[in-house]
Amino acid sequence: MGFKEQLDINRLPEHIAIIMDGNGRWAKNQGKFRVFGHESGVLSVKDIVEGCVDIGIKYLTVYAFSTENWNRPIEEVNALMELLISTINEQAETLNKNNVRLNAIGDLKSLPQKCIDDLANVMEVTSKNSRCTLTLALSYSAKWEILSATKKIAEQVKEGKLNLDEISEELFNAQLTTSNIPDPELMIRTSGEHRISNFLLWQMAYTELYFTETLWPDFRREDLFEAIVDYQKRERRFGKISEQLN
Ligand code: IPE
Ligand code: IPE
Ligand code: MG
Numbered sequence: 001m002g003f004k005e006q007l008d009i010n011r012l013p014e015h016i017a018i019i020m021d022g023n024g025r026w027a028k029n030q031g032k033f034r035v036f037g038h039e040s041g042v043l044s045v046k047d048i049v050e051g052c053v054d055i056g057i058k059y060l061t062v063y064a065f066s067t068e069n070w071n072r073p074i075e076e077v078n079a080l081m082e083l084l085i086s087t088i089n090e091q092a093e094t095l096n097k098n099n100v101r102l103n104a105i106g107d108l109k110s111l112p113q114k115c116i117d118d119l120a121n122v123m124e125v126t127s128k129n130s131r132c133t134l135t136l137a138l139s140y141s142a143k144w145e146i147l148s149a150t151k152k153i154a155e156q157v158k159e160g161k162l163n164l165d166e167i168s169e170e171l172f173n174a175q176l177t178t179s180n181i182p183d184p185e186l187m188i189r190t191s192g193e194h195r196i197s198n199f200l201l202w203q204m205a206y207t208e209l210y211f212t213e214t215l216w217p218d219f220r221r222e223d224l225f226e227a228i229v230d231y232q233k234r235e236r237r238f239g240k241i242s243e244q245l246n
Contacts, residue, residue: 003225007055008232013185015059016052016224017207019199020044022191022215029215035079040217042087046094051221052132053098055228059133059181063199067107067141081112084138092122099131105177106140135181142201149175178203186231188224190216208234 020041027037045062052060065080088102095102102123108116119138152175156162162171173179183203189195192213196204210227212219235242 003222003229004055006229007225009055011232012055012057013228013231014057015061015182015184015186016057016228017061017063017184017187017200017204018048019063019187019189019193019197020216020219021189021193021197023217025191026215026217034076035083037215037217038080038083042083044216044219045087046091047220048224049095049100049132049134050098051224053100054221055225057132059135059184061105061135061137061178061181061184061200063137063140063197065106065138065140066198067139067144068198070110070139081115085112085115085118088118088122092125095122095126095134096129099129100126101129101133102126103133103135103181104138105135105145106138107144108138110139133181135178137199140177141198142196143198145177146202172202176202183207185236186210186227188212188227190214190219206236206238208236 023037023041024034025037026040027034030036048062049060064084069080070077092102102119104119104123108119111119115138119136149172153162153167153172157164157167178200183205184200184207187200187204187207188210190212192211194211200207208231210230212223212227214223235245237245
């Protein structure tokens with residue numbers, strides 16, 4: 001029996017976040033340049049988005065480029081930006097066909113102008129789609145996001161528009177780039193690294209973490225379904241004891 005058949009379709013996570021890691025090592029293993037790994041990784045993204053659409057995952061967030069990734073060799077950064085631009089433009093039609101809305105989080109204004117424009121365009125042409133929201137984390141860092149939210153709140157306090165005791169989890173959430181997305185129930189990281197790398201720190205306070213050795217360009221929907229089956233075997237207690245659940 002495949003993993004898809006083992007899924008409990010009534011207990012799917014609403015939101016899955018993925019750290020797509022291992023493109024460079026995948027390419028190197030074959031004696032190819034790192035960029036070849038990134039290009040191949042796009043095929044995994046397409047398959048995973050279709051897998052999510054197929055089973056009914058409402059939100060998928062993928063970490064595509066971190067703030068720290070700006071420190072990579074300039075040739076790799078440029079290649080990643082070009083790949084991003086070509087991919088979002090090539091995929092606009094497929095996103096619409098699959099009823100997927102494109103969204104982006106991160107310090108988007110630090111991206112090349114062409115990237116900003118094309119992203120805005122594809123987000124606009126897919127904005128009415130409702131089956132799944134695909135969020136790209138681009139030039140994203142959780143510490144950047146939390147600091148930005150804190151500054152916005154501090155500004156409102158300073159201007160006398162907000163009292164200290166009005167600062168709640170909900171109010172803080174509303175200042176995050178993910179304000180209109182529920183927290184992920186499941187986070188997957190490929191390539192055998194066991195770390196968060198500055199991804200969704202606030203939002204993942206109670207997320208189930210799943211790590212796999214599989215490198216991102218080898219990750220396909222069957223691997224996603226395997227991760228969800230694993231997630232569905234877990235007991236999420238949120239601080240309570242087993243007997244209190246149900
Ligand atoms: C993930 O793969 C893609 C990005 C970070 C853009 P890597 O490029 O980090 O691949 P490895 O980890 O070096 O193998
Ligand atoms: C995390 O991967 C960022 C993305 C997948 C976009 P990295 O490869 O950049 O992370 P580290 O350097 O291993 O922490
Ligand atoms: Mg990596």
